[in-house]
Amino acid sequence: MQLTVDTCGEISYNKDMDRTILHCDMDGFYASVELLKYPQLKNHPVAVCGNPENRHGIILAKNAQAKKYGIKTAETVWQAKKKCPKLQLLPPHHHKYKEYSLKINEIYQRFTDMVEPFSIDESWLDVSASLKLFGTGREIADTLRETIKKELELTLSVGVSFNKIFAKMGSDYHKPDGTTVISRDNYKDILWPMNVRSMFFVGAATADKLNKTGIQTIGDLARADRTLLTALLGKQGSMLYEYANGLDSSPVSRYSEREKIKSVGNGTTFRRNLQGMDDIKVAVTALSDIVASRLRKYQMKGFGVKVDIKDPEFKVISRQKQLSAPTNLAEEIFHASIEIIASSWRLRDPIRMLTITAINLCDENESEQLSLFDLEGHARQEQEKIERTIDNIRAKFGDNAINFGRVINNDIGIDLDDNRIE
Structure with missing residues (x-):
């Protein structure tokens, strides 16, 4: 990475060089925040759900222990309880999640101003200009995990890569509380053997269309004919071809430039x-x-x-x-x-x-x-x-x-x- 410092003291980098992108994804965010109040339940299967009496009986989040029972987000409470009769249910407190989300993003901004929230518990960080200050992408990711664990008693998983898509997929690769580096040298070994359904932006319907043409893995998608993918899926086909081959070049926005609330x-x-x-x-x-x-x-x-x-x-x-x-x-x-x-x-x-x-x-x-x-x-x-x-x-x-x-x-x-x- 070639870094330069301008006359105003701003650090910049050569855009022709690879970026270092982090995707930070909080582990079981809603459930983890609720468990701060109930530490005695930490090692028990726990889910956050709406009140069944109010007809809000849907699982909103679950912890790692509940996940082992096959409990899924958006399934009904009675389905979850059937899988795990001892499942502990906690009500949601959305204002708490918002407060912790702000605190988490404030910690990210200690390392870079290029922080782009993707959801309440996920953010991309471009730390390319911060490497000489804080170490490698892996070192920054590990420091973030330790900082958030120490200050907020929460854990997150981080993907480190040269583009946003692979960083996002990396944060899903080693959960909970893990760092995964997906580089130009290893992305084919890590990602290409995975089922094509694991590709970011590939939903069930798209995966079914791809499977019917013989595309079963992300590697199959990367090696497919781009023209045929476009004919099959339109613009999405060409986009997925680029993503599978590591050709994503979308930038990480600055936190101050995030889109204003519209409603x-x-x-x-x-x-x-x-x-x-x-x-x-x-x-x-x-x-x-x-x-x-x-x-x-x-x-x-x-x-x-x-x-x-x-x-x-x-x-x-x-x-x-x-x-x-x-x-x-x-x-x-x-x-x-x-x-x-x-x-x-x-x-x-x-x-x-x-x-x-x-x-x-x-x-x-x-x-x-x-x-x-x-x-x-x-x-x-x-x-x-x-x-x-x-x-x-x-x-x-x-x-x-x-x-x-x-x-x-x-x-x-x-x-x-x-x-x-x-």
């Missing part, structure tokens, strides 16, 4: 179907409160509100309303949502699930306009003070320290502690 929403399936406006107001009050508090956390406002309604037959309608002024106030989101529901839904019909989303977001510091709901001037400022005070109380004493009267002791399954900030 903020929250939805839930209720313990029982909503019947009538009284039920609807309870649900909309809670959901609007969650959406508004998230907007304030992200320092954003929405110019519009979208409501998705699902009935017991799983039919969904989606309606939205544009506001005359951007908002991050629960009161305004509530009124907009109720107006949408009242104008687009027969109130005698039951509702299984509601989702409320703030759309067309802008920075909260952008110029204020008059509110649609006449919370003008002093009155609107007072409402914002009230809602920010509620934020502060919850931050200090817990999410359920203060709630709206109509939401307390509800029987529809609203649990603010599980749904507060994702």
Whole structure:
């Protein structure tokens, strides 16, 4: 790697040389975060799932012990319990996962500013310009694993390679708590014998098409005729040919350049179907409160509100309303949502699930306009003070320290502690 230092002290590298890319993937992230509170369950099979009583009975994450029983993400709780009757079930706390994700990415940024989150528990790092400061790619990966283990008591697996695709596949190769280096010298030995289904971006349907043409392994894919792959799969065929041959050149974005949030929403399936406006107001009050508090956390406002309604037959309608002024106030989101529901839904019909989303977001510091709901001037400022005070109380004493009267002791399954900030 050829490094240079410019007049401003910035380290750069020769782009014609191989990059050193890391893909960092947290091990059983949701389950690992939950087990910090329950260390006595660490060596037991554990899964994180929604509340079956609220019809959220799906496995969201599992630890290594549960994985040994064949338990899979997205299967139902009863299927998982059938495989492992002693499976310990824990509820999700999405705000915790978000908090730990931010802490983890802050640690990554100690080594490079080129950090590109791929999901809440995965990130790519380009450490090409950091090698002389922190050692080889493997050494940086091992240092990251030890740092996160020491500071956060969590483990991760890291793939190290010369491109993003192979780094991603490397992080899956040795789990949990492992480092795998996939280089130009060994990628054919490591990756090519693997089933083509293991290739990044190859789903079940694509794998089936490839299998029918005789392509069973990643090596078969790499040696296939590119023209035939394009005829079979379109542009995806050409892309997969490049990936299998290590030809990916996509860059790692800087953390500061990551895409801005485009919407903020929250939805839930209720313990029982909503019947009538009284039920609807309870649900909309809670959901609007969650959406508004998230907007304030992200320092954003929405110019519009979208409501998705699902009935017991799983039919969904989606309606939205544009506001005359951007908002991050629960009161305004509530009124907009109720107006949408009242104008687009027969109130005698039951509702299984509601989702409320703030759309067309802008920075909260952008110029204020008059509110649609006449919370003008002093009155609107007072409402914002009230809602920010509620934020502060919850931050200090817990999410359920203060709630709206109509939401307390509800029987529809609203649990603010599980749904507060994702």
